[in-house]
Amino acid sequence: MSANNMMTIQDFEEHALAYGGDIDGWPVEDRAAAHKLFAESGAARAALAEASALDDMLDLWEGPEPSHALLSRVLADAAMVSEEATAKVATPAPRPIRAGWRERFFGGNAVFRPGLAFAACLALGFVFGTNIEHSALNPNSDIAAQEFGVIDFAFAMEDDADLLLGPEVLL
Amino acid sequence: MTAGAMTSLAGSRDADRTGWRQERAHMAETAMRPATAESDDDTLIAQFAGGDQSAARILTERHIGRVLALATRMLRDTAEAEDVAQETMLRAWRNAAKWEPGKAKFSTWLHKVALNLCYDRLRKRKSSSLEEVAEPMDDRASAQQGMEAEERLTLLKDAMETLPERQRAAIQMRHFEERGNDETAEILGVTVEAVESLLSRGRRALRDKLAGQRALLLEE
Known part of the structure; x- marks a missing residue:
C-alpha cells in the first residue's frame, strides 16, 4: 500500500493472489481501498476474476462428512477419559508406609547402603594397614614397648614421691 | 520497599486471589449446568471436565x-x-480439566493439534519406502462417481499434494476454513x-500447475 493509503494495482494483484476472489475475505484494513480500485480499474477486475477461478477450482474438493463410526469412537474415548478421571478421584493413591531408620539405612533398598559398605572398607583398611605397617617397620616393637613401659613407671614413681614427700627429698 | 508499596502489593495479591477464587467458583458453577448446543x-469443555458426556457430544x-476436512x-x-481426527479429540478430552477459558480459542487449539499430527504422519510417510505408502483412499472411494468428476478432483489433489506442507496448510486455513490471518498464523506457528x-x-x-x-x- 502507498503512503497515502491508496492501493496500487500491484498490491491488489498480490492480495487477490493470496486471499482469493472475495474482497470481503481480505484483511479488514485493505478492503475499502480494494473495493475502490476494483470499481476503477479493469486490471484489478481481471486479477480478481483470475483469483476467483482458482477459488472455484479449490472448491471442487469438498471435505468428507464424518462417519457414524468415527463419531462413536470419539465419544467412546470421551467416556473412557471421564471414567479414568472419576476413578482417580474415587481411589486416591495409597500412602506409602514409612520405613524405620534401620530399614532406611541397612534395608535391601537403603540409599546409604553402598556408602556404608565403602566406609566400612575404608575403616578396615585403615586398621589393617596401620597394624601391618607397625609390625613390618618395627620388628622389635615388643621390646621397645617394654622399655617405654619401664620409663613410664619410673616417672610415675617420681611424681608420687613428689606428692608425698615434696621435691626436696629427691635432691 | 516502602510501607505504601507493600500495602499496595498485598492488596494486588488479595485481588489476584479473589479473582482466582471467583474464576474457580464460576468454572465449578458452569460445570454443574447442563450442556446445550x-x-x-x-x-x-468445563462441563465435560465435570463429567457431562452430552458436552462431549456437542463439541464433537x-x-x-x-x-x-483439514486432515483429509x-x-x-x-x-x-x-x-x-480421533486422536485430536482424545487430546482435547485429556486436557479438558486443565483448560483455561479465555486463554486460547478452543477451535484454534484443536486445529493446531490436528495440523501437527498431520505433519508427523507426512514426515513418517517421507521416511518410509514408496511401496509402504497406502494408495489414497479418497480416489478409490470416488471410483463410483463419474469419471470426469473424479479426474478433475484427482487433478486438483495432485496439484495440492505437490505444494510444501505449510503452503497447503495455509490454503486450507484461509480458503477452506475462512480463518483470519491472525488465527492462521497462530495455528501454523508463523507470523x-x-x-x-x-x-x-x-x-x-x-x-501455474492447473493452468x-x-x-x-x-x-x-
Whole structure:
C-alpha cells in the first residue's frame, strides 16, 4: 500500500493472489481501498476474476462428512477419559508406609547402603594397614614397648614421691 | 520497599486471589449446568471436565467435520484422516480439566493439534519406502462417481499434494476454513506476514500447475 493509503494495482494483484476472489475475505484494513480500485480499474477486475477461478477450482474438493463410526469412537474415548478421571478421584493413591531408620539405612533398598559398605572398607583398611605397617617397620616393637613401659613407671614413681614427700627429698 | 508499596502489593495479591477464587467458583458453577448446543466451547469443555458426556457430544458435532476436512486435505487418505481426527479429540478430552477459558480459542487449539499430527504422519510417510505408502483412499472411494468428476478432483489433489506442507496448510486455513490471518498464523506457528507469503506462493504455484487444466476443471 502507498503512503497515502491508496492501493496500487500491484498490491491488489498480490492480495487477490493470496486471499482469493472475495474482497470481503481480505484483511479488514485493505478492503475499502480494494473495493475502490476494483470499481476503477479493469486490471484489478481481471486479477480478481483470475483469483476467483482458482477459488472455484479449490472448491471442487469438498471435505468428507464424518462417519457414524468415527463419531462413536470419539465419544467412546470421551467416556473412557471421564471414567479414568472419576476413578482417580474415587481411589486416591495409597500412602506409602514409612520405613524405620534401620530399614532406611541397612534395608535391601537403603540409599546409604553402598556408602556404608565403602566406609566400612575404608575403616578396615585403615586398621589393617596401620597394624601391618607397625609390625613390618618395627620388628622389635615388643621390646621397645617394654622399655617405654619401664620409663613410664619410673616417672610415675617420681611424681608420687613428689606428692608425698615434696621435691626436696629427691635432691 | 516502602510501607505504601507493600500495602499496595498485598492488596494486588488479595485481588489476584479473589479473582482466582471467583474464576474457580464460576468454572465449578458452569460445570454443574447442563450442556446445550448454544453453549460456547469454553463452557462445554468445563462441563465435560465435570463429567457431562452430552458436552462431549456437542463439541464433537461442532468441530469434528472441520478437523476431518483439514486432515483429509493434508493427508489425502480418509482412514488416516479419521485417525488424526480421533486422536485430536482424545487430546482435547485429556486436557479438558486443565483448560483455561479465555486463554486460547478452543477451535484454534484443536486445529493446531490436528495440523501437527498431520505433519508427523507426512514426515513418517517421507521416511518410509514408496511401496509402504497406502494408495489414497479418497480416489478409490470416488471410483463410483463419474469419471470426469473424479479426474478433475484427482487433478486438483495432485496439484495440492505437490505444494510444501505449510503452503497447503495455509490454503486450507484461509480458503477452506475462512480463518483470519491472525488465527492462521497462530495455528501454523508463523507470523502474519509469513502467512501472506505462504498463501501467495502456494496459490501462485497451484494456478501455474492447473493452468493447462483450467477448461476441464471449470467446465468452461
